[in-house]
Amino acid sequence: MGKSTGFMEYQRQSQTERDPAERTKDWKDYTIPMSDEEVQKQGARCMDCGIPTCHTGMEINGSTTGCPVYHLIPEWNDLVYKGQWKEALQKEHEMNNFPEFTGFACPAPCEGACVLGINEPPVAIRTVERSIIEKGFDEGWVVPEPPSSRTGKKVAVVGSGPAGLAAAAQLNKAGHTVTVFERNDRVGGLLTYGIPEMKLPYSVVERRVSLLKQEGIKFVTNTEVGRNYPTSRLREEFDSIILCGGATIPRNIEAEGRGLKGIHYAMDFLHANTKSLLDSNLEDENYISAEGKDVIVIGGGDTGTDCISTSVRHNCKSLTQFDIYDKKMDERDDLTNPWPQYPIVHRVEYGQKEAGSVFGRDPRAYSVMTKKFVGDENGRVKEVHTVNVELVFDEKGNRSRREIPGTEKVWKADLVLLAIGFGGPEQDLIEKLEIETDDRTNVKAEYGEYMTSEEGIFSAGDMRRGQSLIVWAINEGRESARECDRYLMGETVLP
Template sequence: MGKPTGFLEYKRENAKVLAPKVRIADFHEFRFPLSLEKQRLQGARCMACGVPFCQSGAMIAGMTSGCPLHNLVPEINDLVYTGNWKQAYLRLTKTHSFPEFTSRVCPALCEAACTCNLDGEPVATKENERAIIETAFAEGWVKPQKPKVRTGKTVAIVGSGPAGLAAAQELNRRGHTVVVYERSDRPGGLLRYGIPNMKLEKSVVDRRIRLMEEEGVIFKVKTDVGKDVKAEELLKTYDRVLLTCGASSPRDIRVPGRDAKGIWFAVDFLGTVTRALLDSDFTKIPYEMARDRHVLVIGGGDTGNDCVGTVIRLGAKSVTQLEMMPKPPAERAADNPWPQWPRVLKTDYGQEEAIAVFGKDPRVYQTTVTEFIADKKGNICKAKTVGLQSKRDEKTGRMIMIPAEGTEKVITADLVLIAAGFLGSQKYVTDAFQVAVNERTNVETAPDGYATTVPRVFAAGDMRRGQSLVVWAIREGREAARAVDESLMGYTNL
């Protein structure tokens, strides 16, 4: 601990952020990091706790507290403070595959568990992490790690999202020949087409993909396993198959009028926007997808927020975001103490932009859609909504949301984006490999393991655990790589 009084002497300072009305002019990142000297002072705020909850990744009250990757947070923060950036990079990458991704998109579970929350603001660990990895790239410390010896073993990975990429990196560096199959036109999965460019520049994804290709990982895009390639063919060609296809079955809103034109699943919409930007090298913004539209976003999570930020950049006339649950409190409730994940109101970048542009928060709580209304041409034009109230289910004892009488409304909506979460893996893939799935359609594996019910087939990431965070997907990919390696070699040193 280089600065015992750092948390008392220095205040938390965040990256500089462009004003909402400025940043909505394009789809580029709008956060500008501190200078390295200022970032060092943020490292000095770490107290090097005897029990560092920040790196625990433990489940408390059903929620993750601390980093699932178990990054060595106090050690890394101390190296930031002392200016040992290369050592900080080496220490960080002992446990982390892709700091450049999580330092942009992770909700910072480490910071939520920081002891400084008890009487002040947490250490800026997420931005310290970004400073470390970007300094490492700038200084040329991030080099291809090619295996010195190949084992002769082959692994097919189906899906190139964060879990698949993490597993591919580990298994390739171990010396196995790794081929990653991706059904889309570019690798990256969720990182590519599920997260908007202003949140994660696709050049950052491309940089890592190029590095992995130099290391020897082979990517086969536009190849849909289960359709273009049969499962039997993969099992015949490769020693092991790892399924990392994500929880890619979106939850639908099945109400009358659902077949109206102009209703999208959120990820399909976000992916189409990103693809248009990439195909034109950002010279053409697809304004036609939302310009002058009254947009209704159904879902209050991160994906819903990304939709709000995206349609504002596309010139939407108005944005309404529906959330079924009650509005969270501004501060922690008594039954939500540290170091639990704080269940408090969070106003993210998309909502900030909506407030700046339209003068109000787009979120409407405890509300859902009961019907979509189409015009004579079959295009969505309105939606019927109803307010919800909580009630305890007599059978299960759980609180459920039910319609409240007298709260029905009709709102204008000529573009609807459904961001209601995901139900699990896609059936055609699990059927192709004949792997067992649970009641949530997640692939079943051995307890605390990654082997499926089919020999030589493994699963990891959201496909195994259900919809989750990028940081969890990376952990799953790394751990699945260990399991695959051990099954191939009889032991593992990953």
């Protein structure tokens, strides 16, 4: 695959980024497309490794490694190296309905499993993936492909995030009539309102949704099933239902002063900002502004990073991101984190780079636990009190965090954003459909089968598995569509 000596001749080069100080002045994509020649060199780095692990998604020690949609990575790397871009696009679409979504916003567990990554920087798989699909759109190769005939079966998909869109796309290919319900005013779920514009432009989502509409899928927005669209009507009008509502209940912090004004969940902050940006370029002011404020972001993951980049663009006064974990090592520990596990290493993401360009430092503070919030006379947050913690283990190997005496600290804060993950799906619709849940409040449905406790109702994505990656949502959307097709037709034509 690729050039036999490519990995020795070419250095890894991933997507080029715009200057951090400049890009914080706008909301445009923060990356710069690479030339065809540069991308071909990255494809050439793909080794003829015999047993590739990049394309086989699995979970090891609680994290994903390899590609959950089983992307044919070595094959399209080879095709790109040879300049056969259209053929590479066909290979890309065989296993992934939306390579642009993963190309823009996936953390690339495939690269963590790359064999070259054992002792060299891995192949820039995500960069190649994104370059293929963008070239496909630029060249006009990505066109609507409606089914040649219809089965007469009608399927409702509830939720238009990556799982819902993938399920809808596959069921439509099988010839079923598909309607997707979305409670927000725009299609895309967290692709639209959970990922900032500079990281995943809405035009990218809109472009794909337009194709799906042309292929015959119907989208019903501003409609929340179970509230302004009765579940009884849903059951009557459709032959099958797939629930893809996501895991949207945010985790909270049980700390003194939590009810003070100025403390918000990250998704409320990001959603309002994107909606206002798309509606009016922020001129309607219907968003939570960080302008001129001392901002504290609690949570060290991707959502926290998105809050950082958004706050910087609001021209905040200061910015700090609390991470309860220690600072990670620059290189993976081969004893505790061996290949092909996803490498647990220190990374400086786009948001930290931007904050560094404005404030002259990485905004993160490590091993920090929030103890309480303190407010002013108007009930608005003004301080966050913290203590540093360390990880300790008891004689049974159980771990816990112990406060380190003397590390107490008070931080100024006008705006606090909670980005500590999600607890599970909202329960209202689940209860109205009388569907069983597991011990984590997720919809109970076996992986690979996806049927819930109610006949004809399936579930996929975060609503079934809990908070996870875009690529897992696409995997489950595709697979749930296959099982739904089998249920409706007695057999299936879907992979």
